[in-house]
Amino acid sequence: MLKIISKLALRILGWRLDGKLPELDKYVLIGAPHTSNWDSVYGFLGAGAIGLRFKWIAKQSVFPGPLSPILKFFGGIPIDRSVRSSIISRMVELFNKRDKFVLGLMPEGTRSKTEFWKTGFYYIAKDAKLPIAFAFLDYGKKRVGIADLILHPTGDIERDMVVISNFYKGMKGKHPEKQGKIEVKPVE
Known part of the structure; x- marks a missing residue:
């Protein structure tokens, strides 16, 4: 039922659904660009539709x-962001x-422009x-x-980020002026 409602909502809103579920039991799913609160709405509709x-x-x-309880029912996991390493290990x-x-994340981490x-x-x-x-x-x-596209991390994050950046190149967020470059902070 959720699939039907989600597909119908996307169609009414004028959006097209592309792609299909990866045939994998476990993976990290990244979503971008992230420039608006509406991203979550369309993202959840897309997820529901497939x-x-x-x-x-x-x-x-x-x-x-x-x-x-409602947010947790819809997959939410609350975290303490002050301890970065414990989030990864958790x-x-x-x-x-x-x-x-499947863990879905928006790597920009915010709707504001990030470096x-x-x-x-x-x-x-x-x-x-x-x-x-x-x-x-x-x-x-x-x-x-x-x-x-599925990326198996090589351990060379800079090289892997080129693959990620090339995939998202040309995609527009709701507020394109808030889209930053897809890069990682250089190690100092």
């Missing part, structure tokens, strides 16, 4: 009182405990020895979906 159930993480303050542990698990992408998604996938799949929103063409 039958994807996934978990996502957000800072604890997003899970207030009575909303917390997510790797969750992957290791389950036979099927660099957050790299937690990469290290979660690398440490859990899992592939990275690519979800996308392209407001320019009104497309939402998951690409056929």
Whole structure:
């Protein structure tokens, strides 16, 4: 039923659904570009339309009182962002405990323009020895979906980010002026 409702909603809103679910039991799913609160709406509709159930993480303050159980029902996992390394190890542990698990993340980490992408998604996938799949929103063409492209992290994050950047090149967020370059912060 959720598939039908999601497909209908996307059609009414004028969006096209592209791609299909990866034939994998476990993977990290990154979504970009992220420039608006509407990204989550279209992202959840796209996921519903292809039958994807996934978990996502957000800072604890997003899970207030009575909303917390609802957000958790829809896959939310509250986290303490002040301890970066524990987030990565906690997510790797969750992957290791389950036979099927998809973790959806928006590496820009915010709707504002960023100079660099957050790299937690990469290290979660690398440490859990899992592939990275690519979800996308392209407001320019009104497309939402998951690409056929699967990236197996090599450990060379800069090289792998070139693959990621090339995939998302040309896709427009709702507010293109808020899109930053797809790069990682250089190690000093």
